[in-house]
Amino acid sequence: MSDRLHDVRLMVNxxxxxxxxxxxxxLSDALRHDLGLTGTHVGCEHGVCGACTVxxxxQPMRSCLMLAVSAQDYEITTVEGLTNPDGSLGPVQQAFAxxxxLQCGFCTPGFLTTITAGLRQQPRPTHEQARDMIAGNLCRCTGYLNIVKAVERAAELQAGAS
Structure with missing residues (x-):
């Protein structure tokens, strides 16, 4: 039996x-395979690692836990949508650099989207708040020290831009 296809209208970036x-x-598969937005990575496929966060x-959402048909009528932002309008790196991306x-970069898109949302809620996080902000994302390469520094630097960059 073939799976019936559904028309879905997605607003992405x-x-x-x-x-x-x-x-x-x-949603992760629709973004990657149907739209060619391969910046959204799929790690665990169980919503645990955070690599697929959009x-x-x-609001941060694990795209491996959301169906594409459920994403209709929502504004979706992937890592590709975090750049400035002129195409330059956004503040969180710049801070990461x-x-x-980052090290291998696999988890980076999920961190970037998570931090972007976190800084909207907490624009000037303390060190502990910066650590809490990324607590749901896993990285196998780093000790998280530089990622926390990037959160703090992104907050500085955003504060300087406003």
Missing amino acids: GAVHEIRVPARRL LVDG ECHG
Whole structure:
């Protein structure tokens, strides 16, 4: 038996995309395979690692836990959507680069989206708040020290831009 396809209209990074997907297509798979936005990485496929985190109406969401058909009518932001309008690195991306907040880079997109949302809620985090902000994302390469520094630096960059 073939899986019936559903028409889904997704608003991703400010652009509307109309795709046809099976009912059980995960948002992570729709982003990567149907839209070609491969910045969203899939690690554990169980919502544990955070590598697939995107913003859904500004809130962090594990895209491996959300169906594409459920994402209709929401504004989705992937790591590709975090750049400035001129294409330059956004403040969180810039802070990651400056503070060496990545190593292999696999988990980085999930951290970038998570931190972006976290800084909207807590624009000037303390060191402990910065650590708490990233607590749900896993990295196998770092000791998180430079990632926490990147959170603090991104807060500085955003404060300087306002």
